[in-house]
Amino acid sequence: MSAGWEVVIGLEIHTxxxxxxxxxxGASTAYGAEPNxxxxxxxxxxxxxxxxxxxxxxHMAAMFGLAVDATVAPRSVFAxxxxxxxxxxxGYQISQYELPIVEYGELFxxxxxxxxxxxxxxxAHLEEDAxxxxxxxxxxxxxxxxxxxxxxLLEIVSEPDLRSAKEAVAYMRKIHSIVRYLGISDGNMQxxxxxxxxxxxxxxxxxxxxxxxxELKNLNSFRFVEKAINFEIERQIDLIEEGGKVVQETRLxxxxxxxxRPMRSKEEANDYRYxxxxxxxxxxxxxxxxxTVRQQLPELPDAKRHRFIDEYELKPDDAAILTNSxxxxxxxxxTVAATDAKPQLxxxxxxxxxxxxxxxxxxxxxxxxxxxxxxxxMLTRVADNTISGKIAKQVFEAMxxxxxxxxEIIEAKGLKQxxxxxxxxxxxDKVIEANPGQVAEYKAGKDKLIGFFVGQVMKETRGQANPGQVxxxxxxxxxx
Amino acid sequence: MMDxxxxxxxxxxxxxxxxEFTSVxxxxxxLERVEAHDEKLxxxxxxxxxxxxxxxxxxxxxxxxGNVGVLNGLPIVHKxxxxxxxxxxxxxxxxxxxxxxxxDATVVERLAAAGAVVLGKANMDEFAMGSSNETxxxxxxxxxxxxECTPGGSSGGSAAAVxxxxxxxxxxxxxxxxxxxxxxxxxxxxxxxxxxxxSRYGMIAFASSLDQAGVIARTAEDAARVLxxxxxxxxxxxxxxxxxxxxxxxAIGESIKGLKVGIVRQHFDEGLDAACGERVKEAIAVIxxxxxxxxxxxxxxxxxxxxxxxxxxxxxxxxxxxxxxxVRFGHRAEDFEDLRDLYCRSRGEGFGDEVKxxxxxxxxxxxxxxxxxxxxxxxxxRHLIADDFKxxxxxxxxxxxxxxxxxAFRLGEKVDDPITMYLNDIYTIGANLAGLPAMSVPCGxxxxxxVGLHLVGHHFEEQTLLRFAHQxxxxxxxxxxCPEAFA
Numbered sequence: 001m002s003a004g005w006e007v008v009i010g011l012e013i014h015t016x017x018x019x020x021x022x023x024x025x026g027a028s029t030a031y032g033a034e035p036n037x038x039x040x041x042x043x044x045x046x047x048x049x050x051x052x053x054x055x056x057x058x059h060m061a062a063m064f065g066l067a068v069d070a071t072v073a074p075r076s077v078f079a080x081x082x083x084x085x086x087x088x089x090x091g092y093q094i095s096q097y098e099l100p101i102v103e104y105g106e107l108f109x110x111x112x113x114x115x116x117x118x119x120x121x122x123x124a125h126l127e128e129d130a131x132x133x134x135x136x137x138x139x140x141x142x143x144x145x146x147x148x149x150x151x152x153l154l155e156i157v158s159e160p161d162l163r164s165a166k167e168a169v170a171y172m173r174k175i176h177s178i179v180r181y182l183g184i185s186d187g188n189m190q191x192x193x194x195x196x197x198x199x200x201x202x203x204x205x206x207x208x209x210x211x212x213x214x215e216l217k218n219l220n221s222f223r224f225v226e227k228a229i230n231f232e233i234e235r236q237i238d239l240i241e242e243g244g245k246v247v248q249e250t251r252l253x254x255x256x257x258x259x260x261r262p263m264r265s266k267e268e269a270n271d272y273r274y275x276x277x278x279x280x281x282x283x284x285x286x287x288x289x290x291x292t293v294r295q296q297l298p299e300l301p302d303a304k305r306h307r308f309i310d311e312y313e314l315k316p317d318d319a320a321i322l323t324n325s326x327x328x329x330x331x332x333x334x335t336v337a338a339t340d341a342k343p344q345l346x347x348x349x350x351x352x353x354x355x356x357x358x359x360x361x362x363x364x365x366x367x368x369x370x371x372x373x374x375x376x377x378m379l380t381r382v383a384d385n386t387i388s389g390k391i392a393k394q395v396f397e398a399m400x401x402x403x404x405x406x407x408e409i410i411e412a413k414g415l416k417q418x419x420x421x422x423x424x425x426x427x428x429d430k431v432i433e434a435n436p437g438q439v440a441e442y443k444a445g446k447d448k449l450i451g452f453f454v455g456q457v458m459k460e461t462r463g464q465a466n467p468g469q470v471x472x473x474x475x476x477x478x479x480x
Numbered sequence: 481m482m483d484x485x486x487x488x489x490x491x492x493x494x495x496x497x498x499x500e501f502t503s504v505x506x507x508x509x510x511l512e513r514v515e516a517h518d519e520k521l522x523x524x525x526x527x528x529x530x531x532x533x534x535x536x537x538x539x540x541x542x543x544x545x546g547n548v549g550v551l552n553g554l555p556i557v558h559k560x561x562x563x564x565x566x567x568x569x570x571x572x573x574x575x576x577x578x579x580x581x582x583x584d585a586t587v588v589e590r591l592a593a594a595g596a597v598v599l600g601k602a603n604m605d606e607f608a609m610g611s612s613n614e615t616x617x618x619x620x621x622x623x624x625x626x627x628e629c630t631p632g633g634s635s636g637g638s639a640a641a642v643x644x645x646x647x648x649x650x651x652x653x654x655x656x657x658x659x660x661x662x663x664x665x666x667x668x669x670x671x672x673x674x675x676x677x678x679s680r681y682g683m684i685a686f687a688s689s690l691d692q693a694g695v696i697a698r699t700a701e702d703a704a705r706v707l708x709x710x711x712x713x714x715x716x717x718x719x720x721x722x723x724x725x726x727x728x729x730x731a732i733g734e735s736i737k738g739l740k741v742g743i744v745r746q747h748f749d750e751g752l753d754a755a756c757g758e759r760v761k762e763a764i765a766v767i768x769x770x771x772x773x774x775x776x777x778x779x780x781x782x783x784x785x786x787x788x789x790x791x792x793x794x795x796x797x798x799x800x801x802x803x804x805x806x807v808r809f810g811h812r813a814e815d816f817e818d819l820r821d822l823y824c825r826s827r828g829e830g831f832g833d834e835v836k837x838x839x840x841x842x843x844x845x846x847x848x849x850x851x852x853x854x855x856x857x858x859x860x861x862r863h864l865i866a867d868d869f870k871x872x873x874x875x876x877x878x879x880x881x882x883x884x885x886x887x888a889f890r891l892g893e894k895v896d897d898p899i900t901m902y903l904n905d906i907y908t909i910g911a912n913l914a915g916l917p918a919m920s921v922p923c924g925x926x927x928x929x930x931v932g933l934h935l936v937g938h939h940f941e942e943q944t945l946l947r948f949a950h951q952x953x954x955x956x957x958x959x960x961x962c963p964e965a966f967a
Contacts, residue, residue, distance in 0.1 A: 275799070
């Protein structure tokens with residue numbers, strides 16, 4: 001970023017809560033159904049219908065509040081946000097306004113200098129999602145799909161504590177990880193279950209007063225968040241440096257052109273006329289209830305990361321990657337429990353080859369073609385020297401392709417590591433005999449050639465010789 | 481079979497039980513009366529004759545089989561604000577002239593389950609906004625006591641139908657007096673229960689925090705019968721309250737001896753027609769003669785109830801009526817240029833003047849910069865008024881006074897003067913703001929037009945109100961008087 005400027009960012013993250021039915025009706029929240037097949041009379045805003053709060057969302061919001069060390073309000077209130085739009089059937093959105101269910105939270109991210117940094121969470125409130133307009137395939141008119149109308153959302157608002165696009169992404173990833181750990185959201189960004197608005201402003205370094213902010217709407221991937229914010233920061237700095245002024249406005253990010261553009265001002269010139277929804281009672285939560293929820297909370301990413309470092313003596317980076325997702329962490333721990341291999345070795349495999357294979361095939365850890373037991377079985381063979389790490393990669397690929405367990409593959413392909421000294425010696429002798437020139441050079445002091453010899457021996461043994469033994473025997477035989 | 485139309489539900493139930501007549505005969509008789517008389521009254525928006533006769537046959541069959549609901553075979557009318565499946569539900573508005581409800585309101589469902597037979601849907605002020613039934617898209621309703629007068633509103637069709645002996649009882653809704661004022665003006669009994677006593681599910685919302693469903697009938701006992709079926713918790717309405725429903729019919733037989741009646745001085749100030757005041761005082765004297773003790777109580781903030789109401793109710797209605805946008809149901813303008821134009825034209829064409837007036841008022845009081853001065857202030861005053869009632873009820877069992885400031889006025893007389901029209905509800909609005917049960921009981925006539933006695937009770941003390949009214953009706957006969965043209 002340009003020197004002399006400080007960036008100030010706050011995020012509003014919209015998380016779809018993973019309830020089976022909607023926040024105020026019994027209709028299903030499943031994604032991808034035919035338009036308007038999952039909208040009941042309440043979702044359609046029919047005359048006379050009334051909202052009834054799905055209690056599950058209160059439980060989920062309370063879990064989130066406790067997970068970020070926030071205050072879970074003993075009393076919160078649903079309000080109506082009034083505006084006309086075809087995807088908003090009632091002409092108002094039910095949302096919490098003055099009295100949200102969660103306030104004063106915090107979490108910690110690792111900033112660009114590698115330091116822990118506290119990010120304040122102003123509030124998190126419950127609200128209903130709107131439907132969506134469909135413009136494609138309709139001649140001169142628009143369609144409305146109200147399946148999504150009434151889907152429960154938790155909107156999580158941060159303090160303006162973020163100082164770069166990278167920090168914003170780190171914070172967003174952290175929230176993403178927490179909501180998935182808690183099981184309160186599937187966090188699916190393609191389906192819109194996790195998206196954010198970013199408030200971005202810049203000010204000269206050292207200035208107390210905040211600059212004028214622009215709000216970037218509906219960013220639905222980590223990459224877009226980073227790119228949109230970076231574009232916006234540059235735009236604002238350039239504008240000010242050229243003598244212009246940032247105007248407070250809502251902007252949309254166009255990922256094709258990698259730029260932000262103002263929304264039409266008409267779309268934001270709304271006075272929402274918020275007032276408490278008289279159809280719903282205030283949400284009252286007792287201290288006992290909060291205590292029960294607290295006791296049911298799972299281990300959260302930070303605690304798990306610290307435990308992995310302590311208990312498994314993992315490198316901090318690996319621990320962070322493994323604990324980013326609860327499913328990955330569970331897979332890792334299941335593997336560790338089922339093998340004699342060192343936890344760090346297991347970590348290397350989960351973070352390395354396993355993640356690589358999953359990414360390559362576009363699979364989730366839950367869909368992994370190699371189970372934690374299967375991986376553990378293979379790593380046990382690495383640990384007991386049946387196969388080398390290099391052969392293990394071959395075995396892993398075969399397992400991934402469904403050729404059987406590690407032991408079956410090792411057996412079928414004859415991949416068992418050669419640890420028989422006489423067999424290795426024979427191979428070494430053969431290599432020495434075949435390469436007199438290199439032997440002479442080595443003996444004359446060109447130590448580096450040891451690698452060449454090891455390679456030749458491994459080739460001779462189709463990679464199956466125990467590398468340690470090969471090294472040892474070679475050095476012995478090549479002694480000048 | 482003669483004269484069933486003038487019988488109370490209690491009498492009709494006895495007749496049905498004894499086999500003096502069937503529900504089909506009773507229903508057919510009333511449908512004939514509707515046919516003969518409603519042209520004069522305009523009390524019905526829709527008459528559901530075939531469905532009514534089917535329901536009557538079913539009720540007779542059920543009786544023969546020994547399965548008898550508490551209202552089995554008894555005809556009623558629903559205010560056209562209650563959603564009725566497969567039947568046009570207009571709310572008195574052009575906006576919903578084409579709206580066939582796909583579902584039944586809880587009230588409709590419960591009354592049907594108890595065996596009631598629905599004759600049709602009653603005319604009303606548009607979206608229940610009005611005190612004279614003149615804002616209805618379907619035209620004004622006439623008062624059976626004088627066809628040139630209003631029956632009151634907004635439940636004017638319900639009250640006129642009951643007063644004209646077209647049905648023994650009708651449902652109504654009351655946001656600021658919409659059951660009680662028409663009951664007073666037509667010489668019928670009308671009860672608005674405690675807020676939360678009856679489910680609002682399926683009742684098209686006007687002002688959600690004030691709306692309550694209730695009954696208009698000719699006797700307190702009949703009102704008790706119908707209310708007993710309507711009342712009770714409904715999980716589909718978050719504001720309905722899970723509180724046991726007493727046996728109202730059993731409760732009303734008890735004497736009112738020793739109970740205390742609060743009289744509010746302001747209720748007898750200059751705004752009240754002198755002759756009406758006399759009738760009300762006479763009624764209170766009768767109640768005293770039954771052993772109840774009248775004491776003066778103070779409601780210091782009651783004068784603010786009308787202005788408070790005309791901030792809170794329009795605010796809520798401006799939001800509640802946003803769903804009528806021409807997109808999914810109801811009136812849609814034929815020609816429009818774009819989305820905004822679709823909204824403006826559909827709503828401009830679909831709503832009448834009074835509804836527009838309240839939507840605009842409500843939008844204004846909720847706007848940024850005015851919210852605190854109007855809406856928030858009104859909510860604070862509302863709390864003060866509720867507290868006043870609470871204090872007053874520490875000493876009394878009911879508060880009694882006039883229901884309306886005058887007897888029925890002439891159609892057209894106040895239609896162009898909204899403020900005067902709004903003052904019609906000056907005595908009734910307080911109970912809505914405080915969520916208290918209240919009722920109107922016929923207590924005499926002024927120049928041939930009925931006058932109503934207003935009773936307000938403690939929360940969930942409908943039985944006490946009904947008991948006062950029933951005991952009063954045991955020693956008076958105002959409720960048996962029938963408008964001559966409808967005898």
